[in-house]
Amino acid sequence: MPEETSAVGRPGRKRRPAAPHDVQLPSGRHGLSPRFVADNQRDRIVEALVDVVFSLGYPAASVERVSARAGVSRRTFYEQFDGKEDAFVRTCDDAAARLYARVDAARATGTTASEQLHAGLAALLDGLARKPRVAHMCVVGILSAGPAAIERRDAHNAGFARLLEEIARGQGGAPLPPLTAEGIVGAVHDVVYKRIAAGETSTLPALLDDLHGFCTLLFGQATDPRRA
Template identity: 45%
Template sequence: MARGDEDLTRLPSGRHRLSRDYVAHHQRSRILGAVVQVAAADGYQALTVDAIIAAAGVSRATFYQHFRNKEDVFLRATDAAFERMMERVVRAYTGEPDAISRFSAGLGALLDFLATDAATARACIVEAPTAGPAAAARMDDALAAFAQVIAVNMRELYPHYPDPDLLAETIIGGIYQVVYRRVRRGEEADLPGLRSGLLNSFALPDLNRWGPDAASGT
């Protein structure tokens, strides 16, 4: 099984009893997994359809049955990866008793996910921002989704703080920059160890000074 939860093993050759839908799903999964592997190894700019089909072990015709071009397949692959990241985060913080616990659990789940899937981490964190306007917009959407999770908890912690959305955007932007530098240097395995430091960096005790009248300046 390849990283990124995509199966790169080939189907048996010749006659088989596998359904057409199963075969199509398996082909798509192999192609998406290959995209992540090739993009992580060679960079998005060097990504080609030839490289993808070679890594996936499918024909060119099969590739074009499922995807329009390399941009289309890269966007689909990174969309799926960001969805898996968010699922891990939500699963981790669901049921935690308070905002700080939810923030800690969600951040830990994200860092663990990236540490255990280096190819997906590099494809999404390092390569996606270089893959054109559509990929950059998808990255913005993903960061905004993570920031929204933080904003909800900031409102619970500091109900009178005047701009929790901006605060959450700042926090997620800082986390992204820290993660980006580690992933770019190939230090994904170090990410889980950063959780405590990141939590301390964004503890923001001074926010407690914001009272009911602080936003109006009175």
């Protein structure tokens, strides 16, 4: 998010309201700071990229098409990103970081492993459902975006697996057996992927209880202090 949300006018004049990030800025002199303009352009490029990937798929999301949708020039696009793949990967990285922070904050409200799993899963499913086009891009569209994007997806999933391992350690029991956390994350990812690919992203929160029961079943014995 930009640090500046409005431009300061000259003494004795009213402050000019900030321009929304999803609209094209006026040409010529407008009194907006260079930082605000750059952030606005970047936000519009990201929004355009998400829309094009959702509507047409990653292969069709050319720099020309995304720039035209965003209302910026190719030069402006390349001032923000190295190219299409860079824009895609960095957008998914940002979305994953925000989702991870949301899940981590939610699970911290629980005391037991089951409570933490429930809160974390609720935050995950709700976060995906709130931004269906971003979810589609980062979960489904990413499969067409090349090896670098797939590598980043695997890194994101590994981060969520480490979060499960932290929950296990916090219960005072034995550490999770090898591949347990990775397997749980993979299973949840598969369930989520199928719903998003089918255009049913809004239904994800309704899966909470079933997914929680599934994860608790796999997680329960692994975190049993008697295993230590």
